[in-house]
C-alpha cells in the first residue's frame with residue numbers, strides 16, 4: 001500500500017494516522033478486527049485442544065477428505081482464468097464463508113469495485129499439505145477451513161500493509177464471521193484467511 005492507503009487503514013482502525021506501521025498500528029488493527037468477531041467465538045484456536053474435536057482430522061492426498069459442503073458464491077471469482085461460482089468448504093465453516101462472501105458482495109457492489117479490491121482473484125481452499133517450510137505442522141488448507149485471495153499482491157513473505165494490498169474492509173468482512181486475516185495477525189501472507197479463533 002502507498003502512504004495514503006496506510007493513512008486510510010490507520011484512520012479506520014482508530015490509531016495515530018502517521019503512515020508508520022509499527023507495534024501501535026499492529027495492535028490497534030488486531031483489536032479492531034477482534035472486536036468485530038462474534039462472541040462466543042464460533043471456531044477453536046489453531047493448535048488448541050478443541051481444534052481436532054471440532055474440525056476432525058486433516059485431509060491426506062489420495063486419502064481422507066474432511067466433510068465438506070458446497071457454497072454458491074454471490075459473484076464469480078477466477079482461479080487463473082477459470083471462472084469459479086461455488087466452493088467446497090469444511091462443513092463446520094461453509095455457511096460462515098458464504099456469509100463472508102455476501103458481505104463482500106454488499107460492500108463491493110459491482111465487478112469494478114471487486115476487481116479494485118482484488119477479491120476476484122481466487123487462489124484456493126482445499127490443499128492437503130503441510131505448512132510451507134514445516135516438516136510437521138499442517139496447513140489449515142488441509143482442513144478446508146482456509147481460503148487464499150489475490151495471492152499475487154499479498155504473498156507469503158510480503159509484509160502487510162506496507163508491501164501487500166489486501167484492504168482492511170475485506171479483513172473486516174471475514175472478522176465479522178470470526179475468520180482470522182493473516183495479514184493483520186501475522187503481518188504477512190495477507191492472501192490467507194482461516195476459520196480459527198484468535199490466539
Ligand SMILES: [Zn+2]
Nearest residue numbers: 146147148192
Ligand atoms: Zn492460505
